[in-house]
Amino acid sequence: MQAALRWKRRSLRLIDGLLQTLSIRRIGLVDLLLELLHLLLGLFGLFSLERSRSGCLTGAAAAQGD
Structure with missing residues (x-):
């Protein structure tokens, strides 16, 4: 038993x-x-930020050209 x-x-x-x-x-x-999801979201955020910055610069340059 034991x-x-x-x-x-x-x-x-x-x-x-x-x-x-x-x-x-x-x-x-x-x-x-x-962690991988966090890094991917961070990279996506950087890419979208760069895209929005380049869009603003393009718009500002176009406004100065007019």
């Missing part, structure tokens, strides 16, 4: 450790994906 209880506790600890490892990896993957 051996069965020890085996059950040991198997539960192994399963618990495995689940904790998997959840840590999943959290790390989610953090990585969020």
Whole structure:
């Protein structure tokens, strides 16, 4: 009886450790994906800002030419 209880506790600890490892990896993957999304949004923001600046400069240069 004692051996069965020890085996059950040991198997539960192994399963618990495995689940904790998997959840840590999943959290790390989610953090990585969020960082990549943040960088992509930042780059998109820079490109749209440059496009709007160049549009304003083109409009100002066209107004000066008139």
